[in-house]
Amino acid sequence: MKRTxxxxNGxxxxxxxxxxxxxxxxxxxxAVTPAAVGQQIRALEDTLGTVLFRRTPKGxxxxxxxxxGLVELRRGFLSFEESVRAMQAGQSSKxxxxAAPRDLTAKWLLPRLEAYRAxxxxxxxxxxxxxxxxxFTEANLDLAICFDASPGGHEGAEIGPRGFAAVGEGEVIGWPDSPEPATGGLTVADAGLALxxxxxxxxxxLVPAMLAATAPTLEDPRGYWLVAPLPQWRQKKVRALVAALIG
Structure with a gap:
């Protein structure tokens, strides 16, 4: 049924x-003027098609x-307040x-989460x-880490240096985001396995310099970002996590 x-405000x-x-x-x-109250009441009376107040010698x-309708109206406002409190409850959750790439999770994220949880x-x-x-909606995410040149359409904070570092010697080990194709017989699923x-x-x-924990030897516009849509980014628990990860 379509809702009216x-x-x-009225x-x-x-x-x-x-x-x-x-x-x-x-x-x-x-925190408005009496004239604004009067205008809202008149507009509400026009919408409802009924008179709500009368002026009498007593006031x-x-x-x-x-x-x-006052009893149900006030019950409705109480329900709104309960609904808002329920939606805000997630901010106090711990x-x-x-979401993060598997290789970065294993080599960078997990040790920092362990330290934060301590x-x-x-x-x-x-x-x-x-x-x-x-x-973010489907997975109910609070925060994500992506490997890109920018946070895209989300709020974000860059972590670590951009660019790639060369580790090891010999033929290039291939992986999907490698800046150079494989030149030998080995291709793996991600930068962590390549490392x-x-x-x-x-x-x-050739892996992201942050993953290799060394200075970059090859420039690249991509880097790792902590990202989230603005509502999540503003949550106290997310801000605290971001501070712990980049601090």
Whole structure:
């Protein structure tokens, strides 16, 4: 069933004016002018097609039509407040869902999460692989780490140096984002495996400098970013995590 458009501003003004039976005192509560209260009430009366207040020698009084809906109106505002509190409850949660490339998770993220959790044993982390793109809504993510030239359409903070570092000697070990194609017989799934293969003397790996924990030897516009949509980025628990990871 299609819902009727609710004039929420007018209904909020009605609630205040009905409690005070005074446009002036309602205006003080709402931090607006008495004229603005009067305009909202008149607009609401036009929308509803009924008179809500009458002026009498004793002052302002509600009409029977105006009084008829107040109980349900106030119950509705209480429900709105409960709904807002429920939506805000996640900000005080100490559970965070993080998406990151598998190689960066193993070689960089996990040690930092361990150190962060040591500051508060109630912290809980759920880790999701982000090798195939990010969907904050579907995965219910709080924060993600991506390898790109920018944070894209999200808020973001860059971590580590940009560019690639060469590790090992011999033929180039291939992996999907390598700046150079494989020149030998070895191709692996990600930079972490390429780095492991180079350490095992199976060839030369060109991997993100931050992953190799060494200075870059090859310039590249891409780097690692902590990213999140603005609502998540503003959450206290996400800001604290970002500070812990880049601090």
């Amino acid at each position: 458009h609710l004039p929420l 209904l909020r003004v009605l609630d205040a004016a009905a409690r005070h039976l005074s446009f002036t005192r309602a205006a003080d509560e709402l 302002l009084e509600l009409t029977p039509e105006g009084e008829a 559970s965070l869902t993080i 500051t508060d044993p109630e912290l809980r982390f759920a880790l999701v692989a982000s090798d195939h793109g990010l969907d 492991d293969a180079a350490h095992a003397r199976l060839g030369r790996a």
